[in-house]
Amino acid sequence: MPVTRRRVLYIPGYDPFHPRRYRELYRKEGAAQAEVSGYSLSQRKGAGPYSWIVDSKMEGAEVETEVEVLVWSDIVATSMSRSIPATYRQLARTAWAYIGSGALFRLMRLRKGPVIAALYPIVFLLVQLAVALGLGWGAGTLAATGVRALPMGVDLLVTGWVVGLILGGGVTWAVLAWFKGQDSKVFAYYLMHDYAFSARWNGANPPELEARMAAFGEVIAAALASDVDEVLVVGHSSGAHLAVSVLADLIRAGRVPEGKCAFLSLGHVVPMVSFLPDANRLRADLHVMGGQALIPWVDVTAPGDGCAFALCDPVAVTGVAPAQQRWPLVISAAFTKTLSPERWAELKRRYFRLHFQYLCAFDRPGDYDYFRITAGPQTLGERFAGRAPSPSRLTEPVNRHRAMAA
Template structure:
């Protein structure tokens, strides 16, 4: 497709979060804080003000001698996420069983291991952790039950006035069940430290529908697409769609719909960050997503750049989501797969502080890189979203990362009609 040379002066950015129940102001504040940090490091100016909508903000930047106005908007589906997480403890363990069965029985889990082990370990983490929590709860409950039976028989029914054998055991069992439940409740109350319930709900969200989108999410995606299509005709120099984590595969489907509907070329660009596409596209009923990946892989309407990093254990780093899903079309050209190269773009002391903070690293794409400028990477989230170059211009002539993985490991390659 033709790359326009005229600098961007006005840009509209639509940000699609991943499976995140938090209020979208979190992303506004993250952009404000990290944008200021990156500007100080890289020697440009960036300022942020409140936007017209409840989930938007304005960015005024002077980068490479050019002044650029950007309007950022979060496409909100956190209410759908929160609704899917509103499950009791027994319901969460039922989700665990259903999700594990879906990924194992379909063969998806074992095929995902052929790509990157990091995100597969991340998927197994909540299963193992929740099972361990259940074991601890059972052990505590059994101990309390045994202690209760002993205490009742020794101090209450031990004087031979009447037989309290079954009464002691019933009371002990009740105390044990209450203790086990208290342990499980305590674990859930402190899940913000370990994220076991959060991640379980995340993987269960896709597994419940075997890779298809629930109707409520499809309706929301239609609304997102309508907003993007309207912006594409509103005179912006660039409309940029950014999909992070699970938001990446939502972006694929939303933009594929627009491409099929006749979206004019050169109006919209797509940046996917830290994608987890195979976790969905490898499931049996992900026919819609596989069709959309196939469409987006060869179209000449929307330039698509995919950024991941081997240091992000929650993403399928440098895996071409179209190719590994087994649906690469003839003339496959998108996405351009590049690495954020955390070990090179972060100072050694910063990398040392973050390398074990796996969930924080999954958001590093949206943050400042303190080894820039002067590093091999040209990935800078704030230059991309607030600078004078379009996405296609910035990465024109750039080759895929040498470590790009294209192995078609998916068992299921059927596509929606």
Template sequence: MAESSFNPVRSRRVFYIPGYDPIHPRRYRELYRKEGAAQAAISGYRLALAAKQGGGAGGPYGWHVDGAIEGGETRADFEVLVWSDIVRDSMSNSIVATYLQLARTAWTYIASGALARLMRLRKGPVIAALYPVLFLLLQLLLALLAAWGLGRVLGLFLPPWTAWLGLAAVPPVLGWFRKKDNRFFAYYLMHDYAYSARWKGANPPELEARMAEFAERIASALHQEVDEVLVVGHSSGAHLAVSVLADLIRQGRVPDNGPVLSFLSLGQVVPMVSFLPRARRLRADLHFLCQRDELTWVDVTAPGDGCAFALCDPVHVSGVAPAQGKRWPLVLSAAFTQTLSPARWKELRWRFFRLHFQYLCAFDAPGEYDYFRITAGPQTLGRRFAGRAASQSRIETPVNKFTGTA
């Protein structure tokens, strides 16, 4: 429903779509509890969180928040739209399979020209994409050096042919790195990029089926007596949200007299998918959604987040912006260097994965962007950013080679 006049939000449904993350969704509840309390103390408002749990891997999991913010009291009902089971199933435990994924993924991005064009946008997320490739190759090199060294030692005491036995050192060396991946994240990131590259940007059937379930959950909320339905897509979850919301609007499932529909994309990595040759569905959804007046779409990133395509308008850079009639997204910066204290920025600056989640966390000096005001405050997303100009440093250059849509 389009907004016509200001009415305080007293009740809100929030649907959070995570990125490529195998972790149980309770992580997001505890993050909201901890960081919300910190932001409330800094900003002088009140948040009270109560747990809500139910369902299996694909069932509803969430929490309730009562907010006393900006002179209003708001009840927010959160739900995590879970696809972590799909993520876990896609992550091979085999070292050999991971190296095969490496070869396939590198070939997909290099041969299609996507990698070179992504470099013209932001080097940070491209470096993040290259990191697992280079580090896994380094691990293999170290394993082969260990094998060579062991072979030389064996050759000193045994017949020369026994030098080949040094290859026995390769599996334990690679296995050690695999066990330590909770520190290196090379396997995790490799699986992440390989998931989209395997289908060259198309959605696999199991993901399409789960997205249809997400649409059902959101459609149901749009017929409830709440003031706003807010969809939050973080990281890879942003491009899933684009397609889910495009489907809902195309199907006529957004009622004219229902709650206000809002979409907040955070730390998006849309170009990593939309630049692939078979991402026709996503490009069509971007083209469609950017013109609709059934919703408000605000995209928040920060140049300090090296894992996101910061301030890149996902519609324009994907090459699917219409000649006329584009309304969304409103591209804004979370400006980490300004909203985090110097000490906090120094602490987090090189913790890339932690910074990628900063959008869901407390800020020392929050500017216009405050995740907790948005999700538990008395203003809709559209009202909160009404009249706000897009970031002047946003990137709108259409550099995508593949612009075909489904």
């Protein structure tokens, strides 16, 4: 029987922006994909403040889908320190968490792109600090030299250095503040906050996030108890590993009916967390999700996305695959094939935009079409039944830390 009613519960990544961003992105990109692919999509207001309803006509059927964003942007915003010194403290703590634990060197055996993305804010912030200190030292030295050269009958040596320190410190701070003001163009502070969020707890979840994930579980459980034909959980970027944990909890609690729930992970960065020493909870959840038979799990990444661990099986590379691993089905969105050469040339150096391409239109769509998956008449399991995993996927367990929570 085709799907006529669906609930999509979307868990975003580490994103401080209002969830209306995702509603407008769906409206705009859905219209573009419908025009390319020849189906019909219309969007109207949903019942909740962070939801919308999509009416579609495609593949010979009419489907009503309610999409809801499960919000944790307030937790993200709170974690993003506005202080320059606090950010540099985060830098030191994050570098030590990944280097001291050996996680960074293990991650480098996977895809280089996300490791470079992780190192980028560290290097960029250190360069900013070096430039600021250099300019501050130059300004302070000039000021001290100028004061000592004044023709006055007092000891100007100490006075010169005091003036130099004050002016040099002021210039250093002003340069750092200027760099921070330009971060919307370079994203160094933003990425630093992102990686520091997991590093601070060495891969464990902070209490406020655990509470929010429990609330997400209740929303998903209520959807599963309703009369919709499919409940599709979508986790993007950091939201993918949150979804893994939420769904694993529901399975353990016996709250997932057979044949009703599906999971789509997009652009995951799971190893950035699961390779840390205290990620015992996430590793146990990956183990559960890898072997369970209740929730079809399709994982979509693309080598062109430098911010994701493209084609890395998150269960296998973490080293916690069960003896009979079923999931995820790892496939590629193949940006270089599903985007025209002109569109690819336009986007290929816009790294953060490409990280959101999974939620956007393709002008040469393949078997991955976000809008067919979320608003079409087939369940996720049916749509990809019999689909072979990508031959380029990585499955070698390279993680050093494999302890799992009981």
